Amino acid sequence: xxxxxxxxxxxxxxxxxxxxxxxxxxxxxxxxxxxxxxxxxxxxxxxxxxxxxxxxxxxxxxxxxxxxxxxxxxxxxxxxxxxxxxxxxxxxxxxxxxxxxxxxxxxxxxxxxxxxxxxxxxxxxxxxxxxxxxxxxxxxxxxxxxxxxxxxxxxxxxxxxxxxxxxxxxxxxxxxxxxxxxxxxxxxxxxxxxxxxxxxxxxxxxxxxxxxxxxxxxxxxxxxxxxxxxxxxxxxxxxxxxxxxxxxxxxxxxxxxxxxxxxxxxxxxxxxxxxxxxxxxxxxxxxxxxxxxxxxxxxxxxxxxxxxxxxxxxxxxxxxxxxxxxxxxxxxxxxxxxxxxxxxxxx
Amino acid sequence: xxxxxxxxxxxxxxxxxxxxxxxxxxxxxxxxxxxxxxxxxxxxxxxxxxxxxxxxxxxxxxxxxxxxxxxxxxxxxxxxxxxxxxxxxxxxxxxxxxxxxxxxxxxxxxxxxxxxxxxxxxxxxxxxxxxxxxxxxxxxxxxxxxxxxxxxxxxxxxxxxxxxxxxxxxxxxxxxxxxxxxxxxxxxxxxxxxxxxxxxxxxxxxxxxxxxxxxxxxxxxxxxxxxxxxxxxxxxxxxxxxxxxxxxxxxxxxxxxxxxxxxxxxxxxxxxxxxxxxxxxxxxxxxxxxxx
Ligand SMILES: Cc1ncc(C[n+]2csc(CCOP(=O)(O)OP(=O)(O)O)c2C)c(N)n1
Ligand SMILES: [Mg+2]
Numbered sequence: 001x002x003x004x005x006x007x008x009x010x011x012x013x014x015x016x017x018x019x020x021x022x023x024x025x026x027x028x029x030x031x032x033x034x035x036x037x038x039x040x041x042x043x044x045x046x047x048x049x050x051x052x053x054x055x056x057x058x059x060x061x062x063x064x065x066x067x068x069x070x071x072x073x074x075x076x077x078x079x080x081x082x083x084x085x086x087x088x089x090x091x092x093x094x095x096x097x098x099x100x101x102x103x104x105x106x107x108x109x110x111x112x113x114x115x116x117x118x119x120x121x122x123x124x125x126x127x128x129x130x131x132x133x134x135x136x137x138x139x140x141x142x143x144x145x146x147x148x149x150x151x152x153x154x155x156x157x158x159x160x161x162x163x164x165x166x167x168x169x170x171x172x173x174x175x176x177x178x179x180x181x182x183x184x185x186x187x188x189x190x191x192x193x194x195x196x197x198x199x200x201x202x203x204x205x206x207x208x209x210x211x212x213x214x215x216x217x218x219x220x221x222x223x224x225x226x227x228x229x230x231x232x233x234x235x236x237x238x239x240x241x242x243x244x245x246x247x248x249x250x251x252x253x254x255x256x257x258x259x260x261x262x263x264x265x266x267x268x269x270x271x272x273x274x275x276x277x278x279x280x281x282x283x284x285x286x287x288x289x290x291x292x293x294x295x296x297x298x299x300x301x302x303x304x305x306x307x308x309x310x311x312x313x314x315x316x317x318x319x320x321x322x323x324x325x326x327x328x329x330x331x332x333x334x335x336x337x338x339x340x341x342x343x344x345x346x347x
Numbered sequence: 348x349x350x351x352x353x354x355x356x357x358x359x360x361x362x363x364x365x366x367x368x369x370x371x372x373x374x375x376x377x378x379x380x381x382x383x384x385x386x387x388x389x390x391x392x393x394x395x396x397x398x399x400x401x402x403x404x405x406x407x408x409x410x411x412x413x414x415x416x417x418x419x420x421x422x423x424x425x426x427x428x429x430x431x432x433x434x435x436x437x438x439x440x441x442x443x444x445x446x447x448x449x450x451x452x453x454x455x456x457x458x459x460x461x462x463x464x465x466x467x468x469x470x471x472x473x474x475x476x477x478x479x480x481x482x483x484x485x486x487x488x489x490x491x492x493x494x495x496x497x498x499x500x501x502x503x504x505x506x507x508x509x510x511x512x513x514x515x516x517x518x519x520x521x522x523x524x525x526x527x528x529x530x531x532x533x534x535x536x537x538x539x540x541x542x543x544x545x546x547x548x549x550x551x552x553x554x555x556x557x558x559x560x561x562x563x564x565x566x567x568x569x570x571x572x573x574x575x576x577x578x579x580x581x582x583x584x585x586x587x588x589x590x591x592x593x594x595x596x597x598x599x600x601x602x603x604x605x606x607x608x609x610x611x612x613x614x615x616x617x618x619x620x621x622x623x624x625x626x627x628x629x630x631x632x633x634x635x636x637x638x639x
């Protein structure tokens with residue numbers, strides 16, 4: 001990484017920054033296409049956006065069903081208020097904006113207009129966690145922390161295009177309010193290689209392993225799977241438990257995973273405060289399980305602006321960083337299984 | 348425009364005014380060139396907006412604003428708030444023209460560890476008064492600055508540059524009510540009406556016209572000018588400077604890509620892609636326009 005660094009520094013270049021690895025299989029706008037497919041079957045589905053249809057993959061639905069799409073302008077508060085109104089009269093809205101604006105700007109409207117009456121409104125937040133280099137104004141590093149405290153709300157953090165495609169009909173079918181951490185644009189396709197189906201409220205063990213269990217959510221499940229494969233080459237046996245539903249948390253699966261003598265690590269694209277790590281920690285503590293937990297998460301600070309790969313490396317979300325953290329936690333030394341390997345693999 | 352408080356026209360003052368306009372036009376040219384240089388670093392982005400708003404920034408920074416380039420925190424400075432953080436490229440171009448940041452630094456725009464991030468932040472850049480990126484924040488902070496300055500007996504003025512898209516946000520109008528209620532005539536809002544926002548033309552996304560009537564109904568002294576006509580901008584700013592008793596707003600109709608026919612003629616895009624070979628063409632066209 002360092003020796004071959006180009007002279008010119010990486011640039012932020014874009015909202016459209018993708019976190020897909022070079023050459024990775026991707027699927028284009030999976031949310032927009034899934035919503036459009038569903039809307040063919042369910043005429044009560046409607047869409048809204050706050051001047052961000054094009055940037056939340058909602059444009060696919062808008063173009064397919066122009067008379068079922070409502071452009072609310074850049075006004076996130078009234079968008080969520082109006083979504084509540086649409087639900088009150090029997091429609092099933094999907095309302096999209098960036099996660100920061102859904103949670104910070106419009107939270108009062110989400111909470112009181114949508115969640116308290118328990119309406120079937122599906123809030124879709126793009127750029128969750130650290131998925132843009134634009135700096136704190138666009139990095140929704142604490143959206144889960146804000147929303148986990150909201151009663152009635154179901155929260156889904158999908159890993160890839162497979163998760164998104166299967167989650168959309170499930171969210172529409174769920175009677176209450178939901179929040180989807182949207183991955184948009186060219187979204188990696190990963191989970192089709194596993195015996196996996198998205199089930200609302202259920203965690204899924206994607207890999208078994210005797211030494212370590214990575215409890216992961218969102219795009220970090222992709223990184224956890226890559227890290228597990230790399231650690232396998234170093235003779236470390238790593239399990240991955242994917243937790244796409246953050247709330248309600250699949251506490252049974254979490255407890256089952258943590259009641260072992262394996263190293264337990266949580267992986268999330270979110271601040272260490274109030275996200276998956278703390279949700280798992282409280283689940284263990286409340287059940288009297290004293291397992292130590294290693295949280296891989298963003299630091300409790302306002303993050304920098306910059307190129308996304310730079311930032312994922314710096315803040316510990318890259319596959320390299322996950323591998324390094326697990327190795328450090330397992331304790332290195334001459335007896336570590338990988339001690340003979342002079343050059344650690346890089347992505 | 349109502350009462351223009353300019354002195355009577357004489358041959359001498361006409362010459363003075365021509366020089367003044369020419370000085371501002373030269374500055375606008377350099378701001379546009381700075382913006383093109385930065386745009387090239389990223390290869391895409393908010394270059395259309397930057398070219399469109401360059402004349403407004405040239406008038407503000409070379410003709411209207413009181414500041415000390417070497418001391419961006421001077422307590423008596425006029426405050427210029429960039430409510431539209433994505434227009435950072437335009438403000439950096441103007442800050443370099445104003446001598447607040449070195450021109451050589453512009454090539455770091457949007458690069459890792461640069462002081463000039465793509466989305467404006469106060470903690471990164473000298474002369475950047477507020478952290479933008481989330482739209483609809485500027486006028487509220489301007490309200491507080493203006494209240495505070497007046498309370499402290501400081502005659503500094505507060506400018507807030509917002510976009511037509513920001514007229515969608517409730518927070519903008521909440522602040523507009525507050526400024527009028529408190530009689531904040533030390534506030535000047537400038538609205539860049541480029542008739543575009545993220546999902547397309549403003550008229551199709553959310554209708555905000557008639558814009559002047561709305562501000563007047565909210566208790567503001569409102570003028571509207573061609574935001575790419577330097578002489579008209581100067582007249583308007585001069586008039587607003589004299590206005591007392593209520594906050595002022597200048598609605599500026601601007602053309603995306605203004606000064607560069609190649610980009611002016613292109614389909615309007617919030618986030619514009621420019622091919623690598625086109626940047627030099629753009630610079631050449633800009634220069635031709637100056638000598639015309
Ligand atoms: C509160 C908020 N909502 C949404 C966005 C996303 N966004 C960025 S720019 C933009 C368009 C706003 O309109 P305008 O500033 O007029 O756009 P431009 O003229 O630059 O195309 C939107 C919706 C944002 N930055 N802040
Ligand atoms: Mg605009």
